[in-house]
Each structure stands twice: as C-alpha cells, then as structure tokens.
Amino acid sequence: MIDSVCSLCVSSLVISVEGLPRPTIIIPEQHILIEGDDEDNPYVAKVIRLFGDGEFGEQMKAVVQWFVRVSEVPLSKLKLLGREPHPQEIFHYQGRICDDEVNVESILRPVQVTVACVHPKVLGHKMCTNITTDVKSIKFKNIDSWMSGHHLLTMLLLFQQIMPGTPRTPHQATPSIPCRSLPTRQPANILEEARARLHVSSVPESLPCREQEFQDIYSFVESKIIDGTGGCMYISGVPGTGKTATVHEVMRCLQHAADVDEIPTFHFIEINGMKMTDPHQAYVQILQNLTGQKATPDHAAALLDKRFNNPAPRKQTTVLLVDELDLLWTRKQNVMYNLFDWPTQRHARLVVLTIANTMDLPERIMINRVASRLGLTRMSFQPYSFKQLQQIIMSRLNKVKAFEEDALQLVSRKVAALSGDARRCLDICRRATEICEHSTTNPSATGLVGMSHVMEALNEMFSSAYITAIKCASMQEQLFLRAVIAEFRRLGLEEATFQQVFVQHQALCRLEGLQPISVSEGLAVCQRLGACRLLLLEPSRLGVLQRVRLNVSQDDVLYALKAD
Amino acid sequence: MPQLHFRFRFRCSRGTGCVGSCVRIHEKAASWCIVGVVVTLCACRHLLELLRRSAIQGESNSVLIVGPRGAGKTMLLQCVLRDLLQEKEAQKNLLQVHLNGLLQTDDRIALKEITRQLNLENVVGDKVFGSFAENLAFLLEALKKGDRSSSRPVLFVLDEFDLFAHHKNQTLLYNLFDVSQSAQTPVAVVGVTCRLDVLELLEKRVKSRFSHRQIHLLSSFGFSEYLQTVRTQLSLPDDFTDRGFAQDWNSSIQTLCEDKSVEEALQRHFNSSKDFRSLHMLLMLCLSRVSVSKPSIKPADLLDASRLCLCDAKANMLHGLSILELCLIIAMKHLNDVYEGEPFNLQMVHNEFKKFLQRKSNSMYNFEQPVVMKAFEHLQQLELIRPVDGSSAKTQREFQLMRLMLDHSQIMEALQKYPQCPTDVKQWAMSAFG
Numbered sequence: 001m002i003d004s005v006c007s008l009c010v011s012s013l014v015i016s017v018e019g020l021p022r023p024t025i026i027i028p029e030q031h032i033l034i035e036g037d038d039e040d041n042p043y044v045a046k047v048i049r050l051f052g053d054g055e056f057g058e059q060m061k062a063v064v065q066w067f068v069r070v071s072e073v074p075l076s077k078l079k080l081l082g083r084e085p086h087p088q089e090i091f092h093y094q095g096r097i098c099d100d101e102v103n104v105e106s107i108l109r110p111v112q113v114t115v116a117c118v119h120p121k122v123l124g125h126k127m128c129t130n131i132t133t134d135v136k137s138i139k140f141k142n143i144d145s146w147m148s149g150h151h152l153l154t155m156l157l158l159f160q161q162i163m164p165g166t167p168r169t170p171h172q173a174t175p176s177i178p179c180r181s182l183p184t185r186q187p188a189n190i191l192e193e194a195r196a197r198l199h200v201s202s203v204p205e206s207l208p209c210r211e212q213e214f215q216d217i218y219s220f221v222e223s224k225i226i227d228g229t230g231g232c233m234y235i236s237g238v239p240g241t242g243k244t245a246t247v248h249e250v251m252r253c254l255q256h257a258a259d260v261d262e263i264p265t266f267h268f269i270e271i272n273g274m275k276m277t278d279p280h281q282a283y284v285q286i287l288q289n290l291t292g293q294k295a296t297p298d299h300a301a302a303l304l305d306k307r308f309n310n311p312a313p314r315k316q317t318t319v320l321l322v323d324e325l326d327l328l329w330t331r332k333q334n335v336m337y338n339l340f341d342w343p344t345q346r347h348a349r350l351v352v353l354t355i356a357n358t359m360d361l362p363e364r365i366m367i368n369r370v371a372s373r374l375g376l377t378r379m380s381f382q383p384y385s386f387k388q389l390q391q392i393i394m395s396r397l398n399k400v401k402a403f404e405e406d407a408l409q410l411v412s413r414k415v416a417a418l419s420g421d422a423r424r425c426l427d428i429c430r431r432a433t434e435i436c437e438h439s440t441t442n443p444s445a446t447g448l449v450g451m452s453h454v455m456e457a458l459n460e461m462f463s464s465a466y467i468t469a470i471k472c473a474s475m476q477e478q479l480f481l482r483a484v485i486a487e488f489r490r491l492g493l494e495e496a497t498f499q500q501v502f503v504q505h506q507a508l509c510r511l512e513g514l515q516p517i518s519v520s521e522g523l524a525v526c527q528r529l530g531a532c533r534l535l536l537l538e539p540s541r542l543g544v545l546q547r548v549r550l551n552v553s554q555d556d557v558l559y560a561l562k563a564d
Numbered sequence: 565m566p567q568l569h570f571r572f573r574f575r576c577s578r579g580t581g582c583v584g585s586c587v588r589i590h591e592k593a594a595s596w597c598i599v600g601v602v603v604t605l606c607a608c609r610h611l612l613e614l615l616r617r618s619a620i621q622g623e624s625n626s627v628l629i630v631g632p633r634g635a636g637k638t639m640l641l642q643c644v645l646r647d648l649l650q651e652k653e654a655q656k657n658l659l660q661v662h663l664n665g666l667l668q669t670d671d672r673i674a675l676k677e678i679t680r681q682l683n684l685e686n687v688v689g690d691k692v693f694g695s696f697a698e699n700l701a702f703l704l705e706a707l708k709k710g711d712r713s714s715s716r717p718v719l720f721v722l723d724e725f726d727l728f729a730h731h732k733n734q735t736l737l738y739n740l741f742d743v744s745q746s747a748q749t750p751v752a753v754v755g756v757t758c759r760l761d762v763l764e765l766l767e768k769r770v771k772s773r774f775s776h777r778q779i780h781l782l783s784s785f786g787f788s789e790y791l792q793t794v795r796t797q798l799s800l801p802d803d804f805t806d807r808g809f810a811q812d813w814n815s816s817i818q819t820l821c822e823d824k825s826v827e828e829a830l831q832r833h834f835n836s837s838k839d840f841r842s843l844h845m846l847l848m849l850c851l852s853r854v855s856v857s858k859p860s861i862k863p864a865d866l867l868d869a870s871r872l873c874l875c876d877a878k879a880n881m882l883h884g885l886s887i888l889e890l891c892l893i894i895a896m897k898h899l900n901d902v903y904e905g906e907p908f909n910l911q912m913v914h915n916e917f918k919k920f921l922q923r924k925s926n927s928m929y930n931f932e933q934p935v936v937m938k939a940f941e942h943l944q945q946l947e948l949i950r951p952v953d954g955s956s957a958k959t960q961r962e963f964q965l966m967r968l969m970l971d972h973s974q975i976m977e978a979l980q981k982y983p984q985c986p987t988d989v990k991q992w993a994m995s996a997f998g
Binding site: 173174175176177178179180181182183184185187190192195196199200201202215238239240274275277278281283284324327337357422423424427428431434439460461462464465467468469471472473474475476477492499506514515517518519520521524525528531532534542543544545553 | 581609620621622623624630632634653656657658659671672684685686693696697700702703704705706707709710712713714715718733735738739742745746748749758759760761768769771773775776777778780782783784796832833835837838839873875876877878879884911930947950954966967969970971974977
C-alpha cells in the first residue's frame with residue numbers, strides 16, 4: 001500500500017511502500033505489482049510512462065503493459081503452450097479489454113522480472129522460453145537487502161490474444177449436486193428398515209432367481225475376455241425382470257476376478273439409448289468412456305473405427321453394455337451396424353451386450369446384415385413367477401420380520417398374474433409398510449404388515465379411478481353422461497354431436513325436475529368431462545358441432561350412476 | 565396460488581378515523597377447511613409423509629396427483645410444501661425444481677430449465693451453456709455422482725404431467741424415474757395432471773419405473789360441505805384487526821347463507837360443477853359489489869353474480885348484432901329446420917331472407933347483395949357460422965358451404981331480450997316453416 005505520494009514528475013514517481021524504510025522510486029520500464037482482487041496474487045505490469053491527468057495534473061496515472069499470471073490463463077490456452085508452465089511464470093498480455101491506464105494509488109510495489117533462457121517453440125510468434133533449473137536458482141537467489149521483500153518472477157513470452165470480452169463459458173464445470181448439511185437419519189424401527197431394504201434401488205449383491213442367467217452371461221463374457229476375441233449377445237425381457245441388474249452383477253464379479261489376476265484386465269463401458277438425445281451420440285459416449293476425448297458424432301465414429309480396425313499391442317478387451325437398444329435405431333441403421341460389426345474385426349477385442357424388451361427385435365426392425373452380425377447368442381429373461389417374487393422379497397428383507405406370510409403371498413400372486421415385474425412388487429410392499437405404520441393408533445406398537453394393509457395398497461395401486469370419478473362428478477355431469485348413453489342408444493352409433501346430446505340432456509333435466517341449463521353451461525360441463533378423459537371430444541373450437549365419444553364402457557357408467 | 569384480495573378503506577363507525585380493513589379470502593382457510601372431505605386429509609398426509617421421507621431420510625419416490633380441473637391439486641401441493649418447509653432440516657436441504665408442461669414444451673427446454681433452477685455449474689447467470697446432448701449428459705452425471713446419505717434431495721414438480729408424456733421418446737420422464745429408482749441422488753418426482761388415463765400415456769419402460777402411486781383428488785363431498793366452504797371462505801379470520809367489523813361481517817355472512825334463494829343459487833352452481841375455481845369466481849363477483857357504502861353482501865348480489873356466471877355467452881353476443889344479421893341468423897335457423905342440419909351457403913340464406921321480405925315483412929328493407937355479403941362475413945368473423953372443412957379456397961365466397969354454430973334455444977333466448985326487435989322478425993322466427 002502506498003502511504004504517501006511525495007512528488008510527481010514525468011520521468012519518475014516516488015512512493016513509499018509499507019514495510020520499507022526508504023521511499024521507492026518508480027520509473028518507466030520498471031515492472032510493478034498492482035492491487036487486484038486477490039491479495040496474494042496482485043496483477044503484474046510494466047510501466048510505459050507516467051503522466052498527470054485532470055485539470056491541474058493532480059491525478060497521477062501510469063500507462064502500463066499488463067502481464068498475466070499462469071493462474072489467470074484458461075486451461076485450454078495453457079495447453080496451446082505445449083508444456084507445463086512454471087507457477088511463477090507470467091505472460092505478456094495483448095488483449096484490448098483492460099484499460100492501459102491506472103491510478104498510481106493502486107501500485108503496490110516494484111517487482112523484478114527475469115527472462116529465463118530462451119528456446120524457440122511452437123506458437124508461431126516469438127520465442128518461448130524454456131524453464132530449466134536456472135529458474136530455481138534465480139528464484140531463490142538472495143537479493144540485495146535494498147530490495148528485500150521484492151518478488152522475483154520469470155518472464156516468458158508472447159502469446160496470442162487471450163480471453164475475449166464475452167462471459168467466459170465454464171470450461172471447468174464439474175457436474176455435482178450440493179451436499180447436505182447433516183447426514184440422513186438411520187432407520188428407526190423395523191418398518192423403516194424394511195422400507196429401506198425394499199426400495200428398488202437397494203439392489204442386492206447377488207440377485208436371487210437369476211442364477212442360471214447369471215451363469216450364462218458370465219461364461220460368455222469370461223470366455224471372450226480370456227480368448228481375447230469379440231462377440232455380441234442380445235438379452236431381451238419385459239421391464240422389471242432384472243436384465244441390467246444381472247449384467248452389472250456379472251461385470252462386478254468379472255472385475256473382481258480381473259483384480260485378483262484370474263483373467264486378463266478389461267474395460268467396461270455402459271451406454272443407454274434412453275439417456276441419449278440422438279442415436280449418433282452413442283459414438284460420442286463410447287469414445288468419451290474409452291479415451292476421455294470429446295468429439296462430434298462423425299469424428300467420434302471415425303476415431304472408433306480406426307481404433308477397432310487397427311491392431312494395437314497390449315490392447316485390453318472392451319466390454320460394452322448397450323441398454324435400450326431399440327432407441328438406437330435410425331433409418332439407415334448405421335449405428336447398430338457399426339456396433340455389431342466392430343466385434344467381428346480381428347483386432348477389435350470388443351464384446352457387446354445389448355438389452356431390449358422384445359424377443360423378436362432383430363427380426364422385426366433390423367435389416368438382414370445387421371441382424372446377422374448380431375448373431376444368435378440370445379438370452380430371454382422370463383417374467384417372474386409368484387414363487388420367485390416371494391423369494392426376492394424374502395431375500396431382500398433377510399430376516400427383518402416385517403410381513404405376515406399370507407400378505408407376501410398375496411402380493412406376489414397378484415403381481416405375477418399381472419406382469420411379473422419385480423419393481424411393481426417391491427413398490428406395493430413398500431406402500432403396505434407405510435400404510436401399516438400410519439394406521440396403528442399407537443405408534444410404538446409396530447405390528448407386522450398384514451393382509452388388510454396389503455389389500456389397501458393393492459387397491460390403491462391397481463385400481464382405475466373412473467368409477468369413483470363418475471360417482472364424485474356433479475349432478476349435471478352425471479346427467480350429461482346419461483344423455484350421451486341415451487343418444488348413442490337412439491342413434492345406434494358410438495358417436496354423437498354435442499347438439500344431439502344436449503337435446504337429450506335438456507329432456508333429462510326436465511325429468512329430474514331441474515332447471516334447464518344454457519348451451520354455454522352445457523359446453524362447460526362437456527369440457528370438464530373431456531379434460532378428465534371420461535369423454536373423448538373433438539377440439540372445442542367446433543362448439544356445438546363437436547363430436548363426443550365415451551372413454552369408459554357404457555356398463556361401467558351405468559354401474560357407477562346406479563349405485564347412488 | 566393467488567389469494568383473492570380486496571382492499572378498501574373506510575372509517576369505522578366506532579373509533580375515530582381508523583383506516584380500513586381488508587377482506588381476504590384465505591387460501592389457507594380454504595385448504596384445511598375443505599373438511600369433512602376425508603379424502604383430502606388422507607391425501608395431505610400421504611403426500612406430506614412422502615415428501616418428508618424424501619427430504620429428511622433421502623428416500624427417492626414418485627407420485628402422481630390426479631384430479632379434475634379446479635379440484636385443488638396445486639393448492640394441496642403448495643400447502644404440503646409450506647408445511648414441510650417449516651421443518652428446518654427439510655428447508656435447509658431440499659432443492660426444488662418446478663416445471664410446467666405448457667411452458668416447457670420440449671425436452672430440450674425442460675433440461676435447460678432444470679439446469680438453471682438447480683444452478684449447476686454450467687449455468688452462468690441465467691444462461692445455460694452447452695447443447696441438448698451436453699446438458700443431458702451433465703445433469704445425469706451430476707445426479708449419478710450423488711448418493712442417499714450425502715447429497716441434497718431434489719424435488720421435481722411437473723405440472724400438466726400428461727404433456728410431458730408427449731415429448732419425443734419420453735426421455736425426460738424415463739431419466740427422472742430412473743434416477744428415482746437407482747442408488748443416486750435422492751429425488752422426489754411429483755406429477756400433477758387432470759387426466760384419469762395418464763398411465764396409459766406412459767411407455768412400458770417409463771411405466772415400469774414409475775411407482776404407481778396416485779393420489780386422487782375427487783370432490784366426494786356433498787352440498788352441506790359445499791355450503792360450509794362458502795361460509796368459511798367468506799368469513800373473516802379471528803386475527804382480523806377490527807374485531808367489531810369482523811363480527812358484524814361474519815354474522816351477515818351467516819344470515820346470507822341461511823337465505824333460501826341464496827341456497828338455491830348455490831345448489832344450482834353445485835349441481836353444475838363442484839370445483840373451487842368456479843366457486844371462487846362466483847364469490848369474487850359478489851365481493852366486487854361490496855363498497856364503503858354497502859359493507860355487506862346481500863342475497864341479491866349473489867343472485868346477480870349467479871346469473872352472470874350462468875348466462876349463455878353466445879346469446880349475449882347476438883344482442884350486439886344488427887337487424888340484418890339477426891334476420892340472416894333466423895333464415896339459417898329455418899334452413900336448418902327444413903334441411904335437417906345440412907350446410908348452407910350465402911345464396912341460399914339470401915334467398916330465404918328474400919322470401920321473408922316478399923311475404924311477411926313490412927319493416928325490413930331489401931338490402932343489396934354486397935351489404936348482405938358483408939353481414940355474412942361479419943357473422944363468420946364472430947364465429948357464429950363456420951365453413952365446412954376443406955372448401956375454403958376453391959369456391960367463390962357466396963357459394964361456400966357453412967354451418968350454424970348456434971342452437972335453437974340460444975336464438976330464441978336472444979330474441980326475447982333483443983332491444984327493439986321488430987315484431988314481424990320475431991314472428992318470423994317463431995313460425996314453423998320460413
């Protein structure tokens with residue numbers, strides 16, 4: 001900090017610096033430190049000339065040439081340098097943003113800048129210096145006591161214009177969600193513990209009821225890794241049957257085996273068709289996972305092609321898992337073609353495991369050459385039976401006694417009859433534990449989850465609310481539904497215009513002894529029923545001419561209306 | 565949710581010059597007083613417990629709130645969120661993202677909005693950097709890095725959920741539900757929709773990852789609860805500044821609700837629709853007549869407001885038409901009667917009108933063709949008639965087929981109240997055949 005400015009003349013400036021006994025002189029061609037945002041790293045500049053500004057020349061200013069520190073340079077530009085910069089290195093700045101004039105009050109102190117030895121280098125401009133051990137010796141050399149307290153910097157060289165004036169795009173953006181202030185609570189009672197275990201995300205180490213599939217996939221991949229060849233496998237099954245989980249388990253075991261040197265090391269990559277915005281992004285993601293490079297889809301495809309087609313020594317086997325394969329379909333099917341073609345190259349060492357939902361996907365949507373490259377190594381995951389679902393829940397709970405036997409059986413049977421989806425089963429059980437927890441009047445008495453709770457959960461999650469919605473509709477809405485059915489009966493069709501239905505509606509109003517409603521009101525009633533999708537309507541700009549269809553069966557409507 | 569709010573100043577009849585008071589319809593009073601409706605209380609509790617577990621224990625969940633328009637779904641969610649955020653732990657930890665299907669019409673826009681609301685690192689100020697693919701990869705990476713015990717849970721609220729199901733591949737929904745079922749950052753996905761068949765819109769993979777929890781807000785209350793709601797909505801709360809005024813007001817509301825004609829009007833509204841939005845509109849119209857000189861609601865106000873709400877919109881429009889246009893409408897009505905709803909064109913209508921002029925009319929002038937054409941076009945602009953699809957460009961305008969968008973009852977009702985309607989026109993309208 002400058003304590004006082006003693007005098008000014010054009011040729012030099014005398015300042016007194018805190019901590020130094022005698023006043024310091026600043027002259028042109030001298031390097032100085034200028035106050036900046038960071039106290040530990042003030043800006044570096046070289047004085048070009050000094051002058052007085054303002055009416056009477058009272059405001060002293062200096063025209064400077066700025067330098068930038070290594071820390072101020074964005075990473076991508078640093079890479080252009082082609083070598084590792086020294087932490088104390090500074091660079092000449094030729095940008096047009098910063099003002100070249102500064103007030104002398106912001107000058108901290110003079111500084112010494114040295115040029116280390118010179119070495120011609122790439123940037124096409126002047127020479128860059130190469131830092132050698134000279135720097136270290138220069139840097140820490142003891143200086144004259146007069147100038148003790150001065151920093152020593154090495155100066156290096158020129159460089160293109162650095163940052164443009166627009167807001168800097170975040171180059172170093174790391175994806176992250178902020179952290180909690182306190183860690184989460186642990187489960188407090190049995191039901192909470194059961195709920196935590198029954199959550200779909202707590203996948204166990206080894207999946208029950210999928211041992212055979214695990215073995216098949218394991219042996220397939222292991223043989224390919226050991227032989228150093230490539231191959232394709234197609235895994236299919238309805239959602240919720242454990243395909244992705246089983247493959248993950250296989251890869252975990254193989255990784256463990258590779259860690260203890262039983263099999264050669266390999267590289268596991270996973271991509272998901274639904275997590276991409278475009279099928280061609282598959283190339284980008286595979287390349288990024290393999291080599292960390294970012295590229296456009298076309299470039300990435302070319303790079304991957306080169307990589308898989310050319311032999312390379314000491315190449316690891318790559319195991320690629322492609323989830324939701326059907327979303328990688330394009331009209332020319334070139335993404336799928338490449339994915340299945342690369343494993344057939346001799347030097348590729350690529351094993352591709354694909355997962356989809358339909359068993360006949362290759363025959364249905366793939367052209368012949370793609371389907372033939374996919375090959376006949378197929379595996380189909382069957383939906384779970386009720387015994388399997390029961391076993392899955394029991395193994396998850398693992399001696400946490402929270403459910404009654406028949407309650408579990410009921411859930412398993414119901415879900416197995418419908419879809420055989422393990423996720424559904426687990427969610428229903430979780431909901432049943434919640435109902436049990438909140439239904440007990442005495443919170444400390446945690447009974448087991450019984451049939452009644454499970455039935456309630458099943459009703460909630462399996463029911464369709466149409467009948468309840470019709471029962472809870474207003475009087476006019478119910479009359480309108482009746483009118484719709486009456487008009488359908490009269491016409492013998494499943495469709496009528498609003499005008500026709502309205503006539504019936506007015507008649508019904510008179511029958512019920514209600515005041516007849518206006519057309520606008522009738523249209524509003526009709527719109528409300530259409531918004532709930534109890535009725536299917538044409539666009540409302542057609543007004544009274546719009547056609548009306550029922551979205552619920554007539555019997556259901558009559559049943560719902562009768563029960564009053 | 566807007567609070568219906570009325571502010572007016574007046575001097576209290578007691579105290580000296582104390583400044584006025586507000587009449588507010590409390591959302592809070594409404595929400596917890598839609599009582600006797602056990603379903604809503606259960607729904608509140610279910611949703612609150614779910615969100616509390618997400619915020620405090622880091623459990624991922626997904627739920628859909630389904631109910632007809634104006635039933636109070638968004639209001640329920642706001643109340644639950646407000647209660648939840650009163651707990652300090654939840655308030656400090658929970659991150660919220662609010663999306664609306666009508667605003668974020670595309671997954672690309674939705675992703676930018678999510679990134680902006682979560683204020684991830686690729687956001688500078690209000691601008692999100694990166695292409696669609698980069699944004700998606702960035703967000704998924706961010707969510708994947710988190711875990712249950714150490715990341716802040718994120719609440720995603722998707723209004724008009726059914727519109728998100730129309731996006732390409734349902735990418736956003738798949739990814740949100742997938743995160744809610746994986747061991748990643750805890751998320752709670754709450755969808756709000758009015759369609760009862762919303763699950764049929766979801767693709768099988770997305771449907772499998774959704775937890776099938778649905779909270780149905782069906783207005784299963786009866787008329788007495790409805791009346792109770794009206795009374796509570798209109799009453800002033802206990803903590804009102806001017807106790808005397810509040811007491812007077814509340815007792816006047818009490819007498820209002822016991823009035824027979826008011827009850828009938830409310831019954832009419834209840835029969836038409838049970839939702840609270842239309843009730844609020846009705847009560848708002850009543851309240852707008854309250855003034856300094858008339859600081860209470862009279863039954864007549866409510867009846868007027870009811871009449872305003874229930875009147876026919878198109879019939880009102882007919883009052884603004886000229887006599888010529890009205891005659892054209894009546895001619896169209898007759899054509900519809902004779903030809904049973906077949907479309908007509910200007911020439912046919914004009915001929916019908918000329919028949920009337922020849923036989924029955926004393927007062928109407930025989931307008932020229934261009935004038936009649938202009939009247940016809942005006943009717944088309946008002947959307948009282950509509951061209952039959954497809955024949956717009958090819959035929960001449962006089963011969964373009966049209967349909968009438970009015971019902972008989974609307975025409976007759978309009979005619980009754982039409983100011984200074986000539987008698988012969990009225991008689992022509994009421995006669996059976998032209």
